[in-house]
Amino acid sequence: MVHRSETPPTHDGGSVDVGWPVDVDWPADVDWPVHDVVERPWRSNHRGSRDDRMTTSVRVSLPPRIARARWVPGDATEALLDRAAAALRSLDVHHGSRLAPLGSVIGRTEAVASSRIEDESASIDDCARALVGIRAKSSATAVVRAAGAVEGLVTAADTGTITEAALLTAHRRLMCDDPIDGRYAGRYRDVQNWIGGGDTPRLATYVPPPPELVAPLMADLFAFLHRTDLHPIAQAAIGHAQFESIHPFTDGNGRIGRALISAVLRRRAVTTTVTAPIATALAADRDRYFRCLERYRDGVVDALVADVAIAIGTVCDEATVTALLLDEHAADRAAGPCAVGPHAVVGRALSDDPVLTEDHLHEMVPAGAADAVASDLVRAGVLRPVTERRRDRAWVAPAVAAELEAFEQRVQAAAVGRTQSDLLRAAA
Numbered sequence: 001m002v003h004r005s006e007t008p009p010t011h012d013g014g015s016v017d018v019g020w021p022v023d024v025d026w027p028a029d030v031d032w033p034v035h036d037v038v039e040r041p042w043r044s045n046h047r048g049s050r051d052d053r054m055t056t057s058v059r060v061s062l063p064p065r066i067a068r069a070r071w072v073p074g075d076a077t078e079a080l081l082d083r084a085a086a087a088l089r090s091l092d093v094h095h096g097s098r099l100a101p102l103g104s105v106i107g108r109t110e111a112v113a114s115s116r117i118e119d120e121s122a123s124i125d126d127c128a129r130a131l132v133g134i135r136a137k138s139s140a141t142a143v144v145r146a147a148g149a150v151e152g153l154v155t156a157a158d159t160g161t162i163t164e165a166a167l168l169t170a171h172r173r174l175m176c177d178d179p180i181d182g183r184y185a186g187r188y189r190d191v192q193n194w195i196g197g198g199d200t201p202r203l204a205t206y207v208p209p210p211p212e213l214v215a216p217l218m219a220d221l222f223a224f225l226h227r228t229d230l231h232p233i234a235q236a237a238i239g240h241a242q243f244e245s246i247h248p249f250t251d252g253n254g255r256i257g258r259a260l261i262s263a264v265l266r267r268r269a270v271t272t273t274v275t276a277p278i279a280t281a282l283a284a285d286r287d288r289y290f291r292c293l294e295r296y297r298d299g300v301v302d303a304l305v306a307d308v309a310i311a312i313g314t315v316c317d318e319a320t321v322t323a324l325l326l327d328e329h330a331a332d333r334a335a336g337p338c339a340v341g342p343h344a345v346v347g348r349a350l351s352d353d354p355v356l357t358e359d360h361l362h363e364m365v366p367a368g369a370a371d372a373v374a375s376d377l378v379r380a381g382v383l384r385p386v387t388e389r390r391r392d393r394a395w396v397a398p399a400v401a402a403e404l405e406a407f408e409q410r411v412q413a414a415a416v417g418r419t420q421s422d423l424l425r426a427a428a
Contacts, residue, residue: 031071031299031300031301031302032066032069032071032238032296032299032300032301033064033066033069033299034064034297034298034299035061035062035063035064035245035297035298036061036062036064037059037060037061037062038059038060038062039057039058039059039060040057040058040059040060040210041056041057042055042056042057042058042200042201043056044199044200051202052198052199052200052202055200055201055202058192058194058201058202058204058207059207060192060207060208060209060210061206061207061208061209061245061297062209062213063209063217063242063245063246063297065217065220066220066221066224066238066242067220067221067223067224067227069224071230071234071238071301073231073234073302073305074302077302077305077306077309078231080306080309080310080313081231081233081234081305081309082231083309083313084233084309084310084312084313084316085231085232085233085270085312087312087313087316087317088265088270088271088274088276088312088316089270089271090316091274091276091316091319091320091323092270092271092272092273092274094320095274095319095320095323095324096272096273096274146174146255148173148174149170149171149173149174149255149256149259150170150255150259150262150275151275152166152169152170152173153166153167153169153170153256153259153260153262153263154259154262154263154266154275155266156169156170156263157263157264157266157267158266160267161226161267162222162225162226162260162263162264162267163222164218164219164222166263167256167260168186168187169186170256170259171185171186171187171249171252171256172185172186174252174255174256175249175251175252178251180251181249181250181251181252184249184250184251188211188214188215188218188248188249189211189214189247189248189249189250190211191211191250192207192210192211193208193247193250194206194207194208195207195208195247206294206297208245208246208247209246209247214246214248217246217248218246218248221239221242221243221246224238224239224242225239225260225264225267228268232264232265232268232270233265233270233305233308233309233312234301234305235264235268236260236261236262236264236265236268236308237261237301237304237305237307237308237309238296238301238304238305239260239261239264240257240258240260240261240308241292241293241296241304242296243256243257243260244257244293245293245296245297258278258279258282261278261308262275262276262278274319276312276315276316276319277315277319277411278308278311278312278315280315280407280408280411280412281310281311281312281314281315281411281412281414281415282307282308282311282415283412284411284412284413284415284416285415285416288307289307291303292304292307310415311415314411314414314415315411317414318407318410318411318414319407321407321410322403322404322406322407325403326351326400326403329397329399329400329403330347330348330350330351332399333347333350333382334347334348336380337376337377337380337381337382338350338377338382342364342365342366342369342373343373343376343377345364345365346361346364346365346373346377346382347382349364350382350397350400351400354396354397354400354401354404355394355395355396355397356383356394356395356396356397357392357393357394358370358391358392358393358394359392361373361374374393374395377395378395381398381399382397382399383395383396383397383398384396384397384398
């Protein structure tokens with residue numbers, strides 16, 4: 001859990017220089033500039049233990065500037081990166097037409113996995129109910145918002161740039177209705193935050209840079225993201241880790257930061273239509289993923305880059321299977337209950353989104369026929385109701401929903417079963 005102070009901590013008026021040169025030689029046992037750490041004055045505004053109340057300083061991390069930092073992968077890592085990029089391009093070319101219409105659904109799948117990393121979860125039924133205004137599970141509303149944020153940030157990268165405006169818009173979309181952090185939606189934090197440790201940063205697992213350094217560090221990150229001399233997947237992985245180190249928002253950093261991976265891949269034209277749900281693989285082994293982020297702060301990049309490449313390769317393998325199975329489900333609907341008339345119109349719509357709302361149904365089906373069509377498809381097993389009320393109803397296509405859930409399970413099993421050493425050996 002991420003915490004923040006209610007008011008900025010007092011400072012001694014001095015300045016902290018985080019812009020140490022990127023052209024210096026760093027220690028031989030690391031392959032990237034390490035994060036610095038400084039003591040900053042701290043005053044707690046919370047009642048707590050005596051130790052918490054007596055804490056007068058906090059060790060704050062200072063991420064390095066990376067706009068011009070150099071990194072050269074080893075031969076095995078470079079081969080792994082090339083294989084992962086080839087898999088992603090192949091998925092985009094051969095199955096993009098099948099998966100692209102499911103962009104919002106894949107985004108929802110990605111958002112579910114990304115939210116699970118943050119200890120939130122929601123099923124496709126929960127998301128369907130959230131879409132029609134039923135908040136049976138608050139995390140479902142957050143997942144729907146997160147899906148929109150992912151999709152918006154990746155789409156904005158089609159322009160060839162990743163802008164601050166697009167990032168802030170994505171964050172606003174994600175957090176605008178949050179009861180606690182809604183007031184911070186769409187803007188960088190002006191308070192000190194920390195990860196873990198309770199109501200004060202005394203026992204925090206990580207304390208990001210102070211708020212006055214967020215804007216310049218983010219400007220440096222955007223400059224890094226617009227380079228073209230790095231392998232796209234390495235750039236995406238490093239950019240994500242640097243974003244998480246800066247932790248520029250009061251909340252939502254993990255979900256926006258993982259969306260940034262897909263945005264970089266879109267900007268570098270590794271994908272043109274598909275947004276691969278990479279967080280699905282990262283969520284399968286959270287401990288390893290968090291360790292990679294921690295090691296990045298110590299100057300170790302190779303493990304992080306390899307982990308993201310493995311995640312991409314894994315989701316591409318399983319997404320190919322999913323694309324083929326979804327084609328089979330669409331063919332079964334077209335040959336059976338959705339062969340002709342308004343039933344066929346609904347059947348085709350389910351190929352784009354397994355969630356059907358009553359508003360969407362009325363847009364497709366002539367007035368007076370909607371209830372009969374929905375009832376027919378429920379009896380045929382094409383639709384399953386997820387609401388019990390008479391108005392603003394929602395249904396899901398169980399066959400499509402089951403395949404998306406199976407996709408996530410296959411990715412999780414594959415991600416847990418594979419190790420970096422195995423794939424590095426295979427790539428060599």
